[in-house]
Amino acid sequence: MALKYQVSYQQVRSWTLRFEQMGKAGLEDRRGRRKKDQVPRTELEKAQIEIEQLKHKLYLAEMENGLLKKLDEIERREAWKK
Numbered sequence: 001m002a003l004k005y006q007v008s009y010q011q012v013r014s015w016t017l018r019f020e021q022m023g024k025a026g027l028e029d030r031r032g033r034r035k036k037d038q039v040p041r042t043e044l045e046k047a048q049i050e051i052e053q054l055k056h057k058l059y060l061a062e063m064e065n066g067l068l069k070k071l072d073e074i075e076r077r078e079a080w081k082k
Contacts, residue, residue, distance in 0.1 A: 015027060
């Protein structure tokens with residue numbers, strides 16, 4: 001099967017195991033899909049999600065800060081030329 005569909009043996013093996021465990025539903029493509037109303041299962045997962053959200057906010061704030069510094073530098077340079 002791996003040669004026929006040009007995939008690795010391991011990929012075929014994982015598909016077989018998922019089919020044996022969950023039936024046809026195990027073979028559905030669920031990449032990137034998460035129920036909107038699904039709640040995190042544990043406190044640890046909630047904390048990890050919150051940490052990732054805070055990291056993203058920090059990244060955006062650092063990007064904004066860098067942009068504002070660059071803008072200030074350009075404005076000062078232009079004012080100095082005049």
